[in-house]
Amino acid sequence: MILVLDKSMTQVKKNQLKSILAEKGCMVHEPGGSGQNILGIIGKNSLTKEFFMAQDGVLDIVPISTAYKLVSRQMKKEDTVIRIGNVEVGGDRIAIIAGPCAVESREQAMTIAKEVKKYGATLFRGGAFKPRSSPYSFQGLEEEGLKILAEVREVTGLRIVTEITSPMHADLMFKYVDVIQIGARNMQNFELLKCAGRMGKPVVLKRGLASTIEEWLMSAEYIAAEGNPNIILCERGIRTFEPYTRNTLDLSAIPVLKQLTHLPVLIDPSHATGIREKVSPMARAAVAAGADGLMIEVHHKPEEALSDGPQSLYPKQFGRLVRDIYVIAPVVGKQLTHDYTGSAAAASHQRGYTQSNKEGKQVVYLGEVGTFSHKAASQYFGSDVTSYPAPTFRDIFENVKSGAADFGIIPIENSLAGSIHENYDLLLEYELNITGELSLRVIHNLIAHPDTKLEDIKQVLAPPPAFQQCRRFLDANPDIKIVPVNATGSAVKRIAESGIREDAAIGSIEAAEIFSMNVLEETIEDNPRNFTRFVVIEKKPVTEGVKNKSSIVFSTSNNPGALFEVMKVFSENQINLVKLESRPIHGKPWQYMFYADLEADMSDPEKNSVLEEIQKNTEFFRILGSYNCGSDRQME
Structure with missing residues (x-):
């Protein structure tokens, strides 16, 4: 059975209760990470329900119906994640x-x-x-x-x-x-x-x-x-x-x-x-x-x-x-989970980050707990670092630049809504390094209070990219007013705290569970091929391990064929260009910076001659980062 305890019960009192139960012949198990204050009771004993309910701090008793107790989902709702060195088995x-x-x-x-x-x-x-x-x-x-x-x-x-x-x-x-x-x-x-x-x-x-x-x-x-x-x-x-x-x-x-x-x-x-x-x-x-x-x-x-x-x-x-x-x-x-030369956690390990000194390593993401950025941080780093939210993208960059956070994780583009232009501009403004990336499938859900029906909804909260990705659903419900916020987790948190039954949010199932909200409509995004690419930013570049992708930024002179000359350097050196994005240069009307992703390690000394050729044909050039994208392993 499971004993549900008062949330205010101290560990000292809980230990006292565990001692009493052990003396009575009970095997006491305390599930970790459940978010609840509970104890699992295993083993044969003649104790009655009245005995358990009479114990100080016990609020309720939930029976476990399966023959297997400790390994059952009834005992622990959350997935167990088992750590073996730097590897985690389970979870995401x-x-x-x-x-x-x-x-x-x-x-x-x-x-x-x-x-x-x-x-x-x-x-x-x-x-x-x-x-x-x-x-x-x-x-x-x-x-x-x-x-x-x-x-x-x-x-x-x-x-x-x-x-x-x-x-x-x-x-x-x-x-x-x-x-x-x-x-x-x-x-x-x-x-x-x-x-x-x-x-x-x-x-x-x-x-x-x-x-x-x-x-x-x-x-x-x-x-x-x-x-x-x-x-x-x-x-x-x-x-x-x-x-x-x-x-x-x-x-x-x-x-x-x-x-x-x-x-x-x-x-x-x-x-x-x-x-x-x-x-x-x-x-x-x-x-x-x-x-x-x-x-x-x-x-x-x-x-x-x-x-x-x-x-x-x-x-x-x-x-x-x-x-x-x-x-x-x-x-x-x-x-x-990448190999030891591929994941961000491993890269950190190679730079002196080990189990003995991991205390204090932190990654900052946008919004609240339960956002897709939070999920990206959890999937990329696992439990290697502690994550915490920031209210804006600029705050993420500031936290990493100041050293308050060791890593930042930011969305850079979405397969349906396109590039996150603000983050491209911030990558240029801040001299930080891209050290890794991952693609996260984004599944949007309409989240509301329990017992709220779709016809009750008057307004829906979400960040602007989420509205873009759910355009068909919103067009089919034109009476629902859209209210922009900075992140999906923030949207769910706001409707949970406001208590307004006519408000809904677009967000993840995880956010709905965290804030005890109900998923009213599942998968409301326009296209199931809805992926967001996130990148990890740090103060230091990756210096070891496999690096099979580079992100760069450059500008050219305003002359015919200037951009072509740069593209020709890539072509002649068999470097595959997988993305090219232009952004206006602030304060210089009709002039542009170009952001490019290349399938090559541009930090490799063997690429020095290529870099020299590129710099001859550009007025400004910078490597934003060379890193392992995880999808292109050496195939000999």
């Missing part, structure tokens, strides 16, 4: 675990690790203990394999996932690995589950070959009941009568699990299909269905692999799959 980000089925040698493991990291893997998998159907098959290198995995982590920075097959291996796992995996054959090995729970390390729990979802969740409950909440569920296919694939991948399990549990869900299409050509299609489908991550088998020489070669992708195939996932992820409201 997609993590990719990749590597061979088994560690065969140091050379093999290191070669594959470097390849999968280059293409976007965030965690490395490899088996040292291999439970096999035949006792004569390769069983793994055991401790020697674990030592190789530890060396892979040291060299590449990738955290290690490997399978534990017996409680007697617990000490070795503690010594060498970061995440332990319990395989399908051991899903109901209850002593092993208890051991994993006591170890406390993150656990990837694979579904059994013929297990129901409830049986799977009950196995997760065994781990959680031992005090370990860091559980990642992994669907790897179940055994059916179908002979054309190794197993049958149950993608329907993803939305079912999302409703039943708060734990993150991975999909392993390699073991599910057993066929190399089927892995990528099922991986793409899994992300579209809402998976939090993928576990992919990759081998540089799968024809020579000692196990599971036919289902292992070649590195280049894995690279193409990662590119596909990068494109698909924003459609379902997620972002691909």
Whole structure:
């Protein structure tokens, strides 16, 4: 059951209540991040409802109807996000675990690790203990394999996932690995589950070959009941009568699990299909269905692999799959977690930002909690930094310039409404650096007070770009007055605080939940291909890692062919121009600055000759930033 506590109850009184309940034989669990003051009560006891209600600070009792208590969505409404080094599994980000089925040698493991990291893997998998159907098959290198995995982590920075097959291996796992995996054959090995729970390390729990979802969740409950909440569920296919694939991948399990549990869900299409050509299609489908991550088998020489070669992708195939996932992820409201040379958090880490000194690192965004800018900050940085809002775009730039914030995140263009011209002007005015970008799918909803109907609405609040993106809906309701505000989150907050039932706002589902409002109409934007491109700004440029995109600003003389001469430099040097935007120069009528995005690292010393040619043909030139856009990994 769940005890709902008085919000004003202090931690001291809560601890006193927990002690009383523990003495009565209760297992007390305090869910984190729920936004409520609650306690979960687990275990057999003879205590009555009257006893619980008589305790100081207890307001209500909510029963948990499922057999699995700690892992149920009833216990914790928010998605659990599990942190493994710099990688987060769950929430709005997609993590990719990749590597061979088994560690065969140091050379093999290191070669594959470097390849999968280059293409976007965030965690490395490899088996040292291999439970096999035949006792004569390769069983793994055991401790020697674990030592190789530890060396892979040291060299590449990738955290290690490997399978534990017996409680007697617990000490070795503690010594060498970061995440332990319990395989399908051991899903109901209850002593092993208890051991994993006591170890406390993150656990990837694979579904059994013929297990129901409830049986799977009950196995997760065994781990959680031992005090370990860091559980990642992994669907790897179940055994059916179908002979054309190794197993049958149950993608329907993803939305079912999302409703039943708060734990993150991975999909392993390699073991599910057993066929190399089927892995990528099922991986793409899994992300579209809402998976939090993928576990992919990759081998540089799968024809020579000692196990599971036919289902292992070649590195280049894995690279193409990662590119596909990068494109698909924003459609379902997620972002691909980049590799250690790609994400902003990693760039910060490379500049001396580590877990030990992360206190105080902050990112500033526009508006209020619940805006799309807030969501972009959360998706890009995860929990690596603390985010806070600013009322205007200029305030964001001022906060970063003054050092009050380490990062700013600003929208730069929308696929329906076009460029955010104010931010282009601010990029020119402030000498800050673009250090990263992401695309966020923007889904607009009409948000109002509970029980308010569409015909009751007299006016709707939203920022001007939102009105542009929802023009068809507004034209179909001409009697509704539009009231501009600076951000969608601000709009929702204002109608919530005003209490005026005739007011509505355009905003995100997250904002509606934060301010306890109702979504009256969903997806009111004109076109589902509604994406906003955000960029990250910092005082310092990115100096390490992959940089495959640059943003520049320049002006030319007012002579025929002046702009053409600049474009010719790009053409002659095979530099792809992906965006060109002109803006008036303030104080100089009919003269313009040009903003351009290039698929090249213009900060690379090898591009110095190109820069010299550009500067010969421009009156003003500046690199706004060279960074990893995430969508174009090296494809050798």
